[in-house]
Amino acid sequence: MNIESWFPTLIGQEILPNHNEIAKKIVPVCKKIQKKTPNIENDWISKLYQTCHTHNICDDPKFKLINNIIYEKVYEYLTKLNSTQKIIFKEGWFNVYKQHDFQEFHCHPSRDISVIYVLKSNKPSPRIGFQQDRGLYNIENDVQTRSLSPNCYFNSVQGNLLIFRSSLHHCVEMKKDKEERISLAYNFRINPNKVD
Numbered sequence: 001m002n003i004e005s006w007f008p009t010l011i012g013q014e015i016l017p018n019h020n021e022i023a024k025k026i027v028p029v030c031k032k033i034q035k036k037t038p039n040i041e042n043d044w045i046s047k048l049y050q051t052c053h054t055h056n057i058c059d060d061p062k063f064k065l066i067n068n069i070i071y072e073k074v075y076e077y078l079t080k081l082n083s084t085q086k087i088i089f090k091e092g093w094f095n096v097y098k099q100h101d102f103q104e105f106h107c108h109p110s111r112d113i114s115v116i117y118v119l120k121s122n123k124p125s126p127r128i129g130f131q132q133d134r135g136l137y138n139i140e141n142d143v144q145t146r147s148l149s150p151n152c153y154f155n156s157v158q159g160n161l162l163i164f165r166s167s168l169h170h171c172v173e174m175k176k177d178k179e180e181r182i183s184l185a186y187n188f189r190i191n192p193n194k195v196d
Contacts, residue, residue: 009132011152012077012163016117019159022066027120029062030094030182048101050093057092057184067092070115070161070186077113077163086191087113094119095172097126097181103172105131111166111187120182124155126173128162133169156181 016022039049057063067089074087090111095103108114116128132150154162156172164170166187175181 009168013154014161015157016159016161023119026066034096045104046102049096052093057094058089073161074113074163074188087188088191090187090189092186095183097175099175099178102174105169105171107169108166108187112190113188114164114166115186116162117184118156118158118160119184121156121158122179123177124157126156126175127153129153129171131169
């Protein structure tokens, strides 16, 4: 029997080896921005601090080190998928999680590739979850195999980089301990008119 793989959910994952150098430079920058940039009201159930609409880290030269790495990793992700498309940054921001903070399931409409980078975390929790969009299809007894599972989780290990399609629903579980967690998030568009 021939079994073909169709419609896969392909999540790129890597622990960046130079994370300590990145965190040493970027964490203090995030703390300074957080002090002077207030959190804005939004429709999220979760109320964690974020700079999604207040400070685009893609335009901030203080984030150049990590921005360049993120761009290279997204390019590497697409290359491994045999894509020759060009990508452009759309926006980037950071999130600060305190005790009991979380991020509900969501996706990033009108974007193509998204990135989560765990900048600071003292524990492997809270986990980052991904959920397959199954539409109206819901079956209690599906085939039990990893490749067909509708959910997957990654630990909040410092330096953990995740790359995925922006349409993929994702969340961050509730943070239980008191130490803060900082993550960076990025969105990219694929330029349909440019290829290598």
